[in-house]
Amino acid sequence: GQSLEQPSEVTAVEGAIVQINCTYQTSGFYGLSWYQQHDGGAPTFLSYNALDGLEETGRFSSFLSRSDSYGYLLLQELQMKDSASYFCAVRMNYGGATNKLIFGTGTLLAVQP
């Protein structure tokens, strides 16, 4: 089986930095993705890490440590529009050449003025 754990809620103020952690247990791990979802809308892709280290995309960065089965999403210069749910997702081997994307339960980020 597989499991992913993330905090259920995080609160931060506008302009601050926030880190959302994700720990996972799975076999056949390929990589870790992050998605953003506003108010039950379509989840949108933010980033992906297949190798250890930090990936930066504008105000958002994502980190992976394969040896620790751990990753995080870092959001800088928080804006009110960043208030949303953030999901980590593990890409894992299903069998043969097939893989599947399994999502965590999500972290609700509330950005306060």
Add this chain to the structure above:
Amino acid sequence: DSGVTQTPKHLITATGQRVTLRCSPRSGDLSVYWYQQSLDQGLQFLIQYYNGEERAKGNILERFSAQQFPDLHSELNLSSLELGDSALYFCASSPPGLAEDTGELFFGEGSRLTVL
């Protein structure tokens, strides 16, 4: 707009009934994925298709079934509906290789099913 189209957007039905949710992937995408999101829950992987063939299964109930047609659109059939089936059902698609390389899926806006 991701380019993935789902219909209907909203559906209200009664217990014991059967519904069909439809998904049209982005042009050129061969893979279709179905996810279920219950209230305040994560996205539960149901099933994945690639070019008409089932590729991977998740926690899909036996009362649920899906298929991908030659034109690549997909349908998720939910039967003998129960109150607990009330949820958002998302379809996602990806072009060949992209999900494997980057884990990126393109999601539709979802179909909100309410079972009364």
